[in-house]
Amino acid sequence: MPAEVCWTKGILSTTACIFPEHVKQVLLTGYPVAGMWRSAAQQLARQKLHGVRSGRIASNFPLLRQVTTSQSTAHQASASVQSLDRASESDRSSEFKSGLRFLKPSTSSSPSSLTPLDSAFIELVDLLPKCWQSTSTTDFNHDHSKLQTPLQVFDSRAYSSALEEDELCDEDIIGKENEHAREALPNGSNWDTGLDADSLLEQKSRKRKARELHKRQVKIETEAWQQAATEYRELMTEMCRKSLAPNLPFAQSLLLSWFEPLRDGILEEQRAYGNREHREHRSMYGPYMCQLPADMLAVITMHRLMGLLMCDQEHGCVKVIHAAVVIGEAVEQEVRIFQLMNSQKKSKDAEGNTNSLGDVANNEELEATRKADLKSKKVVRDKVKKLVKQNKLRRVDSILKHASTDEPWSTVIHVKLGSRLLELMLETSFVRAPACQDGDDFGELRPAFQHKFKNHVLRQNVNRIYGVIECDQLVLAEIDQSVKHMVMPYMPMLVKPLPWKGFNEGGYLYLKSSIMRTQGAKEQRMAVIDTPRKHMKVVVEALNVLGETGWRVNKRVLEVVEKLWKAGGGIADLVEADDVPIPERPDTSDKEVWHKWKVAVSQAKRTNSERHSLRCDTELKLGVANKLIDEEAFYYPHNLDFRGRAYPMHPHLNHLGNDLCRGLLIFADGKPLGPSGLRWIKIQLANLYGGSVGKMSFDDRAAFAEDRMEEILDSAERPLDGSRLWLKAEDPFQFLAACIDLRDALASGNPETFVSHLPVHQDGSCNGLQHYAALGRDRIGAESVNLIAGDKPADVYSGIAERVKIIMEKDALKNPLTSRNAASARLLQGQIDRKLVKQTVMTSVYGVTFIGARMQILNRLKERSPIAVDPVDTYRAACYAAKVTLDALGEMFKEARCIMSWLGDCAKIIAAAGHTVRWTSPLGLPIVQPYRKHSRHLVKTSLQVLALRNTDDNHPVLASRQRSAFPPNFVHSLDSSHMMMTALACSKAGLTFAGVHDSYWTHAGDVENMNVILRKNFVKLYKQPILENLLLDFQTQFPDLVFPEVPARGDLDLKEVLKSPYFFN
Structure with missing residues (x-):
């Protein structure tokens, strides 16, 4: 009964408030006192008494009197109660029963002289022996020797949770000293909280569920x-x-x-x-x-x-x-x-166990x-x-x-x-x-x-x-x-992760957790540990926000995946269940036939090896999904790589994974779609469908979904035996999840009030180049990566491809006898498109070399029909295309390329002096590049002699790696800073947020709010003199070294980002 809960809380608070603080804690949280007193208070509440008397609760119990009269510490008070616990049952029962006689007011007085409080207290005392008998076999018979953990804390936590299990300990009530119980409770409402009975019961149920989840997490x-x-x-x-x-x-x-x-x-x-x-x-x-x-x-x-x-x-x-x-x-x-x-x-307990x-x-x-x-x-x-x-x-x-x-x-x-x-x-x-x-x-x-x-x-x-x-x-x-x-450590958590408080304090409750994955680099680890906590406040708070985002398994998508998987896979990017057959050994002595057979066997084995790896990976993902399928919510503790990028600590099923992972995950907490949410689900469908659709304007993307609404609804209702539009999408399982959410919203009758759990993404446009364009205030580059508003999103890959076409068309007109590029340009006629140059453009921000670009383009050409009879001609054409592509990039991102070169030059100077490159991100995170030469030492084991790599920070630095890696690592530290700033701002605005580096997720109804927030924080980030601060940092660390001046920058006004609808889209 609601009134019973309220009365019981009041009785307990009354009996507690007459004691000193340390005694009160023992009374309310210690076995067997709390269990017996709680039962008595419950029974008294059931009798609907309207008042209780605060008085001499424990003064006549010899053991408890030691606690009451002592000015001892809380530790001693707890020890006194534990001594009572360890007494024999008969001694305890006798002591309590004898003590109860002195708790009653004198009955020799005239009945009329007894106040209602006296009568109520008499009834409470009369109930105690019965409660003793009813609880002696449960609350009191605890073997405390079994609770002596290394920190002797589980027994104390059992004490503190004893009262909580019945939700009778209200911190706001118990903490009030010298407050006596009131004579009546108005209509079953709580003492001071103002909560009605239903709210109290709901609160009780919620807290009990939270405790059970915490226990399960500890056990896991x-x-x-x-x-x-x-x-x-x-x-x-x-x-x-x-x-x-x-x-x-x-x-x-x-x-x-x-x-x-x-x-x-x-x-x-x-x-x-x-x-x-x-x-x-x-x-x-x-x-x-x-x-x-x-x-x-x-x-x-x-x-x-x-x-x-x-x-x-x-x-x-x-x-x-x-x-x-x-x-x-x-x-x-x-x-x-x-x-x-x-x-x-x-030790005697241990001796009996083999x-x-x-x-x-x-x-x-x-x-x-x-x-x-x-x-x-x-x-x-x-x-x-x-x-x-x-x-x-x-x-x-x-x-x-x-x-x-x-x-x-x-x-x-x-x-x-x-x-x-x-x-x-x-x-x-x-x-x-x-x-x-x-x-x-x-x-x-x-x-x-x-x-x-x-x-x-x-x-x-x-x-x-x-x-x-x-x-x-x-x-x-x-x-x-x-x-x-299989046992899978580091599973997603059933409760919110511990907030990060230090390098090794946070994340999982008991499993080893570190705020950064240093991979054995002591220099990086010590840099983080030595940084004052206040300097990393934003980074730590952002990690906590990411970890507090609740997730749930999308059961309907999982059902479809499992049916396809049991049917043998090979569809929707699922790997096939069967291996390819190994070619039979030829019955001939022809060397050419044997050579072809060996090549075919090698290829078949390689394919089977890849399939085996993908099958195991899929099984792991589905295994985790099935373990979590009935959970209302689970959480991913996050930590950092050395550049500051955030990653979930669970490795298999998370939102940084492939389309299968993302399709299986939805937010645990839903939100109404509101006036704009339905439109954003339609845009999400177009984005996931891919191809040229993702390059349309928002209105055209929404229209794309409208035009295919019948097929979308069919995919949601009959995913395996309908028209199956979802299988044509580039991200089929995410597309299917969006189909289901859109169908449910329309079927609800009022989409604006429909509660959606679907994450909707907003992705950066070649985000690394966006950061370079902002650093260099590069207007031309900014236009190509959507830092400046346009009627539809600019496509940097198509832009580079067009520039490459123009150069090659000119070269193709030249005489092959006088121009060495003419023949290659003619071979590449009709081959230049965004797909050919996309990988090179994407990796340009990572400092791709000419050799790397040549290999990327050569691989794309090999995937197509042969452009030449002689493979040497194809190779020369790839060399030519790589050079032209890199030149086109340099022209389009002139200021960005200058900054990239400046960063590399600074790193070269530092590494040449024998130092690692280290800097501080805009959010205060210290970053140290770990690239050093490593020696090996031999360790003889029972199996074999093993060569271990020595990761001593005293080894010489790898100068070439320090230089080539610094520009991309620096930009990664900037994109992680933007993501963390956005995460914190979204959290403060009440938005659910998840980040995948340069892809930001929230509910469909909140996308427009998130878009405003992420743009404001990008401008806020680049209002800082980032390059000047970096140069000052280098000059402070290495006063004897001379660094070049910061490159000149363009005239881009960063505030234009605020008006660019396709900056993230």
């Missing part, structure tokens, strides 16, 4: 590997009991058959390290292998290796060094979580380490308990995640440990071909994995041999089906 992050190991053990037991093996899918039966032998092999290895006689050869990896139970190590090894085999570019094999490092890193991460959850368990730390690591070194660990964490534990009492649970999560003071494991440790686990996997994992139908032949039993060596030709007469783990063909045939049984 901290128990994934242990959960998998438990499932394997249970499935094995069930399989043996019920003979389920023949009914298991082949992929699952493989993993199950490998689990027990691998676990036993690891257990033997752990025991061997515990034996001093066999310890010598295990000294490097033994102590680390003994820090996790064997079953968890087995699951980590199996799943990580299978995951690498699924995702690696090589067909069915992975480099040993890569696999060893990945497995070693996964073990280290789980060790930190495992120690956090278990390092305070008493998989416990005490059994597998029974040696002085580990025992000393464990004791030192407990001592070092005592200070942190006290801090956590204080934060728990202050209800600062987010801060507690952060401390828990980063409490370990252990030094990170070195790469050598990762390699040694990972190699030994791989070796055990190879020794214990076998595969048997499926049995024949007659049952007489059980199939050949052979190793599931083999260690082999491959030869890689670096250049003529220079080879490099490297070791790989290669899986058997039977395993390879089923490997893409095993994704549903």
Whole structure:
């Protein structure tokens, strides 16, 4: 009943307010007091009493009297309550029952002398024994020894969540000192909040759901590997009991058959390290292998290796060094979580478990380490308990995640440990071909994995041999089906990510998270850590905004995808399920036939390898989608690359992925379309259809959708057996999602009030060149990339193609005997279009070289009909086209090319002096280019000798790489700054925002607002003297170096961007 909730809140606040603050916290959050008192208050509320008396609640209980009268700290108060918890049930019950007699007002007085408050209090006291009996088997019987975690926080958090579970602790009510309960509640409304009963119930339900999601998220992050190991053990037991093996899918039966032998092999290895006689050869990896139970190590090894085999570019094999490092890193991460959850368990508990730390690591070194660990964490534990009492649970999560003071494991440790686990996997994992139908032949039993060596030709007469783990063909045939049984760390979160508070503080609750992916570059890492937090405030807040955007799986699109996938793929850009057949060996001695056969075989194997990789990638994406299909919302924590670009930390299904990923994702929170939203969905459909449609004006794009409305609605209603217009789109699954949203909006009867979850994109026009044009105030370049308004969007690729055509037409008229370009120009007649030059124009912002441009154009020419009989002529034509294309770019973006050259020259000067190029982005992010020469050192492992790259920051810089990479890296730091500024401004305006570098997403009804915001922030960004600041930064860092002056700039007025409708479109 609503009134019951209100009354119960009031009763609790009344009984709490008479105590000092630290006692109040114990009463309201501690077992068993809170559980008993809560039950009594609930029962009293049910009797609809109209008043309660604040009085001597705990003064007659001996143990609680210690708390009441003491001026001790909150820690001591909590300890007093815990001592009561640990008392025997009979002692506790006796104490409470005897104490209750003194709580009642004297009954010898005349009944008429008792006030309504006295009577109410008598009834409350009478209820306490009953509540004691009803709660003694639930709230009170807690084994506190099981709650002694390394930081001793989960017991305290259990206390704080005890009252919250029934939503009876209202911070606004409890926090008011000396406020007595009121005698009546008006019409079931809350004390001071003004909320009605329905609102209170809704709030209660919302908070309970949030707590459940938080618990699930914690479990996902901290128990994934242990959960998998438990499932394997249970499935094995069930399989043996019920003979389920023949009914298991082949992929699952493989993993199950490998689990027990691998676990036993690891257990033997752990025991061997515990034996001093066999310890010598295990000294490097033994102590680390003994820090996790064997079953968890087995699951980590199996799943990580299978995951690498699924995702690696090589067909069915992975480099040993890569696999060893990945497995070693996964073990280290789980060790930190495992120690956090278990390092305070008493040794006697560990001795009884054959998989416990005490059994597998029974040696002085580990025992000393464990004791030192407990001592070092005592200070942190006290801090956590204080934060728990202050209800600062987010801060507690952060401390828990980063409490370990252990030094990170070195790469050598990762390699040694990972190699030994791989070796055990190879020794214990076998595969048997499926049995024949007659049952007489059980199939050949052979190793599931083999260690082999491959030869890689670096250049003529220079080879490099490297070791790989290669899986058997039977395993390879089923490997893409095993994704549903894989543990996938760093899944999207069920709750909003922790706000970033430091380099390693934020993102996931417990999984290792860093605000920047430094790839081992210590110089970059320290630059971020040493930067005052206030200087990076905008960057951090923007990352938090990106992480707080909620997502949901588009179930209707997923249903279509799964039907197509089960039917064999090969449609809507889905890879085909079957491999191409390998050509049969020719029965001839003709060398030319044999050469053609070898080429065909090589091509078929390459195609199959690509298909295998794409199939595994698709299975991973669909696996994640199916795990999240019933979630109302999930979130992507974001972090940065060294240039400042933001990326989701989950790697498989995210909005930065391909068309399949984007089609499967919609916003968790919907918004009404409003007056303009329906039009923007139509424009989105035209953009996704692609081709020349995306180059039309907005009105023409909307008209394109109107003209095909019947086919669009048919695609939404009958995607697989209708006209299937969506399959003709360049981005078919996103197009299908837009079709469905448009159909639902029209079917609602009032599109303006229809709540849409569809993300609508606004993309930059060759965004890198837009930033160069803004830097150089380049008017001609600005016109070609839509910084200046036009009737329809300008197409820079078509513009460059037209310039190239004009030059070639002139050259084609010349005499081939006197002009070396005439023949090539004639060969290219009719071949010049936007597709031929597009890649070169796109990569020009990345500093594409002549050689790179030549290769790009040559590849495009090879995709077409031959333009010449002799391949040499085609090659010469590609060289000529590359030169002309780069010249045309230089003419169109004159100021931009000058700035690009100036940036390269500055980087060359810095690198020549032996320094890395470093700068600060406009938002205060320090950026250090990581390009250095790296040495290699050899590490002998149980499998082979591995060559590890030494990433020491003391190595010489790679001068050429520092120079060539600086211009594109600098521009990336600018486009990330624009995206983050837009994200923050959208958040403040109440818009949902997602960013994919130069593509900004929001609800259809908010597109026009976002367009205004992103233009204002682009102008705001370039009002800063960016190049002058960069030069000053360089001169400050390197006072002994002389840098060229900033290039002259054009006369572009950046405010024209505000009026350009196709700047982002």
